[in-house]
Amino acid sequence: MTDTAVDRSPAATTDPLLAVEDLHVSFQRGNTAVQAVAGISFTMQQGETLGLVGESGCGKTTTGRAIVQVERATSGRIRFGDTELTALNRGGLRTLRTQVQMIFQDPISSLNPRRRITDVVAEPLTIWKIGTKEERRQTANAMLDQVGIDPVVNGSRRPREFSGGQCQRISIARALMLKPKLLVCDEIVSALDVSVQAQILNLLEDLKQEYNLTILFIAHDLAVVKNVSDRVAVMYLGKLCEIAPADLLYEAPAHHYTAALLASAVEPDPEAERTTVALSGEPPSPINPPSGCRFRTRCPRAEARCADEVPEMRAIAPGHQVACHFPIGS
Amino acid sequence: MSGRRLLEVEDLNVTFATSRGDLRAVQGVSLTLDQGKTLGIVGESGSGKTVLSRAIMGLLPRASTTQTGSVRYDGTEILNAPNADLRKLWSTHIAMVFQDPMTSLNPVQRIGHQITEPLRIHLDVSKSEAKETALSLLMQVGIPSPVERYDAYPGQLSGGMRQRVMIAIALACAPRLLMADEPTTGLDVTVQAQILDLLGQLQHDRDMAMILVTHDLGVVATRTDEIIVMYAGNVVERAPTNVLFKSMAMPYTEALLESMPRIANPSHTRLTAIEGRPPDLLHPPTGCPFAPRCPYAQDKCRSEKPPLLEATPGHSYACWFPLTAGDRRPDPEPSQTVTA
Numbered sequence: 288m289t290d291t292a293v294d295r296s297p298a299a300t301t302d303p304l305l306a307v308e309d310l311h312v313s314f315q316r317g318n319t320a321v322q323a324v325a326g327i328s329f330t331m332q333q334g335e336t337l338g339l340v341g342e343s344g345c346g347k348t349t350t351g352r353a354i355v356q357v358e359r360a361t362s363g364r365i366r367f368g369d370t371e372l373t374a375l376n377r378g379g380l381r382t383l384r385t386q387v388q389m390i391f392q393d394p395i396s397s398l399n400p401r402r403r404i405t406d407v408v409a410e411p412l413t414i415w416k417i418g419t420k421e422e423r424r425q426t427a428n429a430m431l432d433q434v435g436i437d438p439v440v441n442g443s444r445r446p447r448e449f450s451g452g453q454c455q456r457i458s459i460a461r462a463l464m465l466k467p468k469l470l471v472c473d474e475i476v477s478a479l480d481v482s483v484q485a486q487i488l489n490l491l492e493d494l495k496q497e498y499n500l501t502i503l504f505i506a507h508d509l510a511v512v513k514n515v516s517d518r519v520a521v522m523y524l525g526k527l528c529e530i531a532p533a534d535l536l537y538e539a540p541a542h543h544y545t546a547a548l549l550a551s552a553v554e555p556d557p558e559a560e561r562t563t564v565a566l567s568g569e570p571p572s573p574i575n576p577p578s579g580c581r582f583r584t585r586c587p588r589a590e591a592r593c594a595d596e597v598p599e600m601r602a603i604a605p606g607h608q609v610a611c612h613f614p615i616g617s
Numbered sequence: 618m619s620g621r622r623l624l625e626v627e628d629l630n631v632t633f634a635t636s637r638g639d640l641r642a643v644q645g646v647s648l649t650l651d652q653g654k655t656l657g658i659v660g661e662s663g664s665g666k667t668v669l670s671r672a673i674m675g676l677l678p679r680a681s682t683t684q685t686g687s688v689r690y691d692g693t694e695i696l697n698a699p700n701a702d703l704r705k706l707w708s709t710h711i712a713m714v715f716q717d718p719m720t721s722l723n724p725v726q727r728i729g730h731q732i733t734e735p736l737r738i739h740l741d742v743s744k745s746e747a748k749e750t751a752l753s754l755l756m757q758v759g760i761p762s763p764v765e766r767y768d769a770y771p772g773q774l775s776g777g778m779r780q781r782v783m784i785a786i787a788l789a790c791a792p793r794l795l796m797a798d799e800p801t802t803g804l805d806v807t808v809q810a811q812i813l814d815l816l817g818q819l820q821h822d823r824d825m826a827m828i829l830v831t832h833d834l835g836v837v838a839t840r841t842d843e844i845i846v847m848y849a850g851n852v853v854e855r856a857p858t859n860v861l862f863k864s865m866a867m868p869y870t871e872a873l874l875e876s877m878p879r880i881a882n883p884s885h886t887r888l889t890a891i892e893g894r895p896p897d898l899l900h901p902p903t904g905c906p907f908a909p910r911c912p913y914a915q916d917k918c919r920s921e922k923p924p925l926l927e928a929t930p931g932h933s934y935a936c937w938f939p940l941t942a943g944d945r946r947p948d949p950e951p952s953q954t955v956t957a
Contacts, residue, residue, distance in 0.1 A: 342805035342806070342807065342808075343776075343805055450894060452894075480661040480662055480832065481661065481832065481833075481873060481876050481877050482661060482872065482873065482876045482890060482891035483890075484876070484878075485876035485877075485878075485888035485889065485890035485891070486890040486891075486892070488878065488888055489887065489888055489890055492885070492887075507805065507806065508806075508878075509806065509880055510877070510878040510879055510880045511878050513878065513880055513882075513884050514878035514882070514884060514885070514886060514888065515884070515885070516884055517884070517885075533884035534883050534884055537880055547807060548806060548807065549880070550810075551806045551807040551809065551810035552806055552810075552835075552880055553809070553810070553813075553833070553835035553836055553838065553839070554835050554838065554879060554880060554881065555833075555834035555835045555838045555862070555874055555877055555879070556838055556839075556862065556881075557838045557839055557858050557859050557862050558859075558862075559838065559839060566807045566810075566811075567811070568761070569775055569777055569778075569808065
């Protein structure tokens, strides 16, 4: 099963499965509004994995939560197929969640500790009253089997009897029960050991093929994101910096923030070049973000124009967009 | 001054008495560390790396643990030494940077107080001298506007800044050995790189020895002189860093490295996962602890535990069929797709 890097994303001419347009999400903190997501736009094609990478506080998790409508958008549009998600009422949202599912970071606390795992996994069917009780149990067991949990031995055990990696498999099984089209994965491997992380990433790749899933993969680990993604988007302080096919982005980053992130990554190779850290300091507060380009306060290439003018996303190559006045290599 | 033997650990065993029986968290570990050198201890969760570092520090609870073997610091035996003796070593000779910067600082004391406290206790300096040293330390660890930060509470600082404060506290009394247990776990990549560079630079400036405990082979690859790999409480391989990466002998080390996604590889490269889970340390297997998950395991591996032997100078491993033996090694069985 050695998958080589083939471009498996369908031609960009078809209608996207998900289109996010100028999405804003703000949180009220006392008298100030924190703009967690400050106007981002992107699309996802059916069957594609889009990696969303950035440091803590950049708004990547909020973006994911806004797409599954756990967080409501302050403004902007999220179109899923023919449905405008921001306009949905409660009933509409309920139906939406059969199509869009989310998997969370902490595998153990995202499962109900008091329930047997077969019941946890069968619950989506129970809620929608699909099949008889026996049929639901069988479907749940088949799904558990597929994610590598033996349902005969383990079906009546409770979440605390499983390791973190096993709990994440159970979470994946639960998310797939209603055959969703879009899966939002928020840091699903960051709490796991590397050997278990590899098992889960491989499983996700297999299931993506089998169920023709479209995946928004949110993570901070650059190597993990590259491994699973067809395209990668980089976020900084609520804005998108750059979006490009995975291999291209890592090979020829155009945004100075992407380049700095890559320079900071550690590789398990003693002969790897150790670049002196290109980035000093920490991201400014999203309560009072810098004017113009939000990265300018830490950018090695910043000029007066960067403070005056917000850089818009623009294409510099097919499929490669960057929000920078002075992108690398131009 | 480089080259002086600072730390010698011999046949260290740590056993926890639990309600379900004895848990052998560290089994027969030996290591040495010279002044100015960096040792990396690598392993997954439950491998015993944190217990080992705490046993060296003398920080494990005495009542529920049995610690045997020897830990010598600068020639003096410190394993099971009375706390009063250890207190004279802590901070001034051996200091530790703990794993979690969010919870390791006292939330209701100002940063300045927490840095000056060890100085006042151990070095008996005046209040104003201590403050001067603390401000210079805050500057050295790269905290902007140290004078304002001196009066701040931990909750007012970000995770990266708190870890810098932890490092400042550890360095306050100029220790000769610094233990850093997962110093960058939970920090962002750009901050991780800053902290690792900072540790490396301070170590160089002060000719300090350092033990870097981590689960991430990437962190130790370019920042250590020697690495020991731990699995299920045992050291399974030990080698100088460049030797380890070039000619690793233990299948577990190889598996750990190959299960890591690499930026250098194209996207959708299939990862080599290690199937199964580490053994239960309450009931360890009789043979090699890695045998149940090892693709090369033979009958001998399951029945007889391989000793840690030095094969070439400085390079030891515990394996009956090391990767470096080439032809002696049987072909791996095809790996199954998914098991937990």
